[in-house]
Amino acid sequence: MRMFVLAAAAVLALTGVAAAQTRLGSEGAYPPYNFIDEAGNLAGFDIDVGNEICERAGLECVWVVNEWDTIIPNLLAGNYDAILAGMSDTEERRKTITFSQTYFPPDPSAYVALAGKTFDFANLSGQRIGAQGATIQAAHLEATYKDTNTLLTYETPDQALADLNAGNIDLILADKSYLQEAVAGSSGTLALTGDEVEIGGGVAAGLRQADTELQAKFDAALTAMKADGALDAMISAYFPEREGGPFFLPE
Amino acid sequence: MLDLLPPWLRDGIGDDVAFWIGYLTNGKHLAWYASLQFTLFAAVFGGLIALLLGLGAAALRNSGPLPLRLLATGYINIVRGVPDVLFFIFFPLAFEQGIEWLVSTQVCTRETLALNAGQWPPCDAANWRLTSPEYLVLACVSLGIVYGAFAANVVSGALRSVPLGQLEAARAYGMSRAQVLWRVHIRQMWVYALPGLSNVWLLLIKATSLLSLLQILDFVSWAQRLGAANFSRSAGLVHPDWRWQYYLVLLLFYILLTWLSEKAFAAISRRVRRGMPLVGQEAM
């Protein structure tokens, strides 16, 4: 038993050498926040923000691609030290993890449907509505439309979009900026519909609650990026359709 | 990729073909092809671990002391009684948490324990940071444990199929128990075990498709990402849902792999049976 504990401690010590790096987790399937580009590399808004934070905080960072449905458990398990994946800061998530300052203003959620279809959102019934599982949108649908509509949850957001395009569901509720990208690239087959839904806080980096040191570094770097306009420049570059800037630049 | 071709060949290829060659050799697709290494690594090392565990558990079940015999029997039957995917997800997580718990009993102080307030891991110092290579190793071990139980069942049947006379003759020559086991029993066992082991190997190959569930960017998860509809120009070619085409490639890949394995096992089987005309029945 004692030997085993020593061996386990040795393993920890070995991986501890690698822990000098800060590991950042992202999904890589949520453009423009994060996606895999043609060259096969992780790219997107989250990735640029993360790299900038690391540079300013003097951290050596590496990226880890992780599926959305296990992204929080694997942060807790320590497979990476921060989540930058277009994740909204919510009360529900704050029960298990903590967040840095927000690096994207609250992104409203929106509905998308096949172009030309209209819905009566006040008395929505008999519709098939999709969302990615374990998201604030799935929780919102559960609380709002569960009784009179059919709710479907998917492992990834592109599965939901595939089902919408194929007519298997009528509506998807997701982050507006993600849907805008999909609508823009759909050559007119998809359209946003209905009112925006204000749920969730701004997008922030998810961190382990005990990791206060890293949180302080992230917050300091983000404060600096907001002050000199670097963050606003990134938002304008990745979200040209987002109105209402400046976002973080002091007036 | 196309730039590497000589100009006369490049001009000979039509624009359409050139486009598809370019698409299928972009960085994303090259990463997909390269991810084959994880699938093959898991199959080979998972298979080796399964074989070793299978031999060990079978030897214990057939002739170990009673507690070990019960342990081996329990392992063989319980692991085969639950779906491989469940064990595949459960084992790496359970192993990680087990190690973390053991370490936490040594390194955590009252203050660090209080800081994490009953959450997992108990304290930050006991956190074992798993990365993809470690997940791959754990995946191999999981495959090994699951299919080791299947292999053990095959091997223990094969050990019982070896004619008793052979073992008695070896004892009569004055060999020790260990010598009989290693020099006669296990050597002769292979002939009877091969068909069954071939079967286990084919099951294991197909189970490597589950690697993506352990956050390994393997052949399957890259195909999923490539086939998914792409709306974003910055992520490469904008295209609709192409998933079933990519999945078809995966299916054909696995069929090719099982076909090659069957051929290889048939060849090995023929070789092992040289000079043993009496062995006709398959032991399963």
Next chain:
Amino acid sequence: MSFLETLLAEIEILAVPALYNIYFAAAAIPVGFVFAIFLALGKGSPNWLINRLSRGYIYFFRGSPFFIQLFAFYALMLSFNLSTWKPLGIDWLVLHPLFLGPAILALNTTAYTAEILHGALTTVPRGEVEAARAYGMSWGQRFRRIVWPHLIRIAWPAYTNEVVFLFHATALVYFTLPVIGTQQDLMNKAGQMFQRDYNVFLHYSVAALYFLVISLAIFWVFGLIYARLMRHMPGARPMQFSFKRLFR
């Protein structure tokens, strides 16, 4: 809460999800069994085309992972939705996980079962069939009275294993198909609870317990049927319980 109370609460929570796994298996098995009889006869058929098609089907489904088959068939069915299922008005059924899940399971188990039945078919003694023919029995009579009783007794133990492994394969369904409302199976529910409290031992162990107990129940029921099938054989041994999935 004491350990026992936690355990009992977990068993209660996972009871309904377990019904989904049982449903998937129960819906797929009879369909697969009937199809497999025809496919096994096809594999034994002297007709070149039928023979090749049957062999090809069996090789395709047994040579590739069920996990990928699920993904491929769901994506394939989806791509026919607007052109075919919608106009026919059956899209609500065809793409429903509670239909499509058992359907893909049935396609898969048909191949495995056909291989087992075909193996048993080759052991039917020629002499018995020829004698029946000499008595003037038709093809249908020969199949029902001579071939089938022999075949099913030979195939039953291996088929029992196939049923257990088909039940295990139901664990993969919701890794692929969308989850409608709270229609979750054991793996999906256990995974969801794991994501909340990170307690891998409790959730997955109880799910494993359900799989183990139901597997044993399948062995027991199929063992009773086997005993009935063999009741005319003096000194017939009861079926041995052993989990194996035959590939060849």
